[in-house]
Amino acid sequence: MKAVLQALLDLQVVDRDLHQVQLELKRLPKERAQRRAEIERILGRIAELRNEAKGLRVRIKEFEDVATTQRQRVRKLENDMSNSRADAVLIAHFQHEVKTCKKEISNAEDQGLALLEQVENCDKQAAALQATVDAEEKVYAEFAGNVERELAAAEKRRAELDAERKKRITQNSIPPEALATYSRLLAARDGMPLAPLDGRTCQACFIEIPTNLVVRVTRGSELVPCPSCDRILHI
Ligand SMILES: [Zn+2]
Incomplete structure (x- = not known):
């Protein structure tokens, strides 16, 4: 992933x-x-x-x-x-x-x-x-x-x-399903479907996300959406 x-x-x-x-x-x-x-x-x-x-x-x-x-x-x-x-x-x-x-x-x-x-x-x-x-x-x-x-x-x-x-x-x-999620967010989020994490903060909507989500993002074995803005999070 x-x-x-x-x-x-x-x-x-x-x-x-x-x-x-x-x-x-x-x-x-x-x-x-x-x-x-x-x-x-x-x-x-x-x-x-x-x-x-x-x-x-x-x-x-x-x-x-x-x-x-x-x-x-x-x-x-x-x-x-x-x-x-x-x-x-x-x-x-x-x-x-x-x-x-x-x-x-x-x-x-x-x-x-x-x-x-x-x-x-x-x-x-x-x-x-x-x-x-x-x-x-x-x-x-x-x-x-x-x-x-x-x-x-x-x-x-x-x-x-x-x-x-x-x-x-x-x-x-x-993969088609990853591309589909990405494409949906591309349209909904003005050309920015991915958001970097800084510590625990989503750098698109500036919401602090729970630690367990940070762990999942860091592990990188799945696409983790920001619970607030829905963008795919990455480190
Ligand atoms: Zn966000």
């Missing part, structure tokens, strides 16, 4: 590196996706602002149309008024109509101006966000390029480590 334990320890050296590489292979795409999502979020906000501005411009145009129509009406009323010079009642009527029209023109212009301010505000915000996105896109492009290279390197390293672990398993002819 001492040979098996030694073989598992040799295997763990490879598996610890393999575990790190696997973490990298998960972390890198996740980080890239997070950065992309942040840019997409800002792009979404810009689209919202542009859409809002578009809606506001339509409403401004409507107020402009109202003002134009009323101006035409005023011109017509003034023309009619000059043709009815003598009729005081009619003149009073036209004057009243003109006054109403002018009020509507002024009202439409005021509302249009207020909306124009809002449009300008939207455009300003969108432009500022676009500048942010442009800068972020440059940073992202460089980052994504680095991630591609790092992923390629990690994939290569994983293939090498996979080959190495297969070699160690076959060459050292580890």
